[in-house]
Amino acid sequence: MSVRLGSSGLKVSKVILGCMTYGDPNWSGNWVLGEQETFKHIKAAYDAGINTFDTANVYSNGLSEELLGRAIKKFNLPRDEIVVMTKLCLTVAKSTNVVLYGSSDLDASGYVNQYGLSRKHIFASVKDSLRRLDLEYVDVLQCHRFDPNTPIEETMHALHDVVKAGLVRYIGMSSCYAWQCKAFFYYAINNKLTPFISMQNQYSLLYREEEREMFPTLKHFGVGSIPWSPMARGALSRPLSQQSQRGTTDVLKASFYAQSAASQEIVNRVEEIAQKRGISMAQVSVAWVMSKEGVSAPIVGTTSLDNLQDIIGAIHVELTPEEIKYLEEPYQPMPIFGH
Secondary structure, eight states: OEEESTTSSOEEESSEEEOTTBSOHHHHOTTSBOHHHHHHHHHHHHHTTOOEEEOOTTGGGGHHHHHHHHHHHHTTOOTTTOEEEEEESSOOOSSTTOOOTTOSOTTTTTOTTSSSSOHHHHHHHHHHHHHHHTOSOEEEEEESSOOTTSOHHHHHHHHHHHHHTTSEEEEEEESOOHHHHHHHHHHHHHTTOOOEEEEEOBOBTTBOGGGTTHHHHHHHHTOEEOOBOTTGGGTTSSOTTOOOHHHHHOSSOGGGGGOSHHHHHHHHHHHHHHHHHTSOHHHHHHHHHHTSTTBOOOEEOOSOHHHHHHHHGGGGOOOOHHHHHHHHTTOOOOOOOOO
C-alpha cells in the first residue's frame, strides 16, 4: 500500500492521513476532534495500512502535532516505518483557540520573527515542532506558503541546513504558484542544495487549476503531488442537499466549491457513478484524484471512523476512462485560491 513520493526514494502510503482535524475544537469549530478521538483515528488509520501522517505547526496552534506525537508513542508506531510530515510558515498563536491566518498586524501583536520563511523562523519552528511531536526528526518538512518577504536563497539554505543537521530528512512545498516553485527548484539545483520532493497543492474534481501550470512543472522536476482537499472540503462526498458538521463551521465551507452550475453538475455525476458502482461518493472522488498523473497520494481528513475506513477503500477503486471523462466534462475554469 505504499508508493514513492515523486522521484525520491521515500515511500508513503497511497492515502495520507491529514491531521488538521485533530486538536482543539475551539480553534476552528466542532469538526476538530479532541485527544481520545484523535488517538482512535490515528490507530485505525495505521491498522488499515496508512503509514504517513501530515500535520502543521499551525493546526490548533501546535496541539495537532502534540497529539500525533502522543499517538505515535501510545501505540508504539515503528519510527523506521512511519512518515511524519509537518509544515511551517504561518503563525502559531500563543493559545490553541486563536486563529491568526492572514493577520496583517502580527508584529504589533507580539509575533515578530514568528512567521514566514526566514532562517531564524525556520530553525525555531523545526525545533518547536520536534518538541511537540517528541521526535528526533521530521520526515518531510513543508513550507506551508510562499514568503514574498524573505529571499529565496535564505530560505533554501536554511532548509538545506536543517536537513544536514539531522532534524529533517526531506523538504517539500505547499500551496503556491508554479513560478514560485520553479524559483525554489532552480536555486536548489544550481547551488547543489537539498531539493523539494513534494508539493501539497489543492486539487479535486471541483478545483483543477493546478493542471495548467503546476502539474507540468512537478513532472519536469520529478516532484510528487500530495493534494489537499481531494473531496473539496466534503462537497464531493455527499449529495448537494446534504451538509456535514464541518461544512457548517469551517472557515472555507464546502458550499463554496459547489456554487456554480458546472460544479453542481460534477457533484451530481459523482453521485450517479457512486450509485451505479455501489460505492460512496468519497471513494469516487478520491479514486479520481489518485488516477491522475503526477499524484503520489491524496491527503484525507475525516471526523468519522466509518468515513475514514470508507475513504481508504478508494485505493481499490479504478475508474474507467469513460467515467473519468464523464466526471471531468462539466468543469469550468475558476479563480485560483488557497495560496
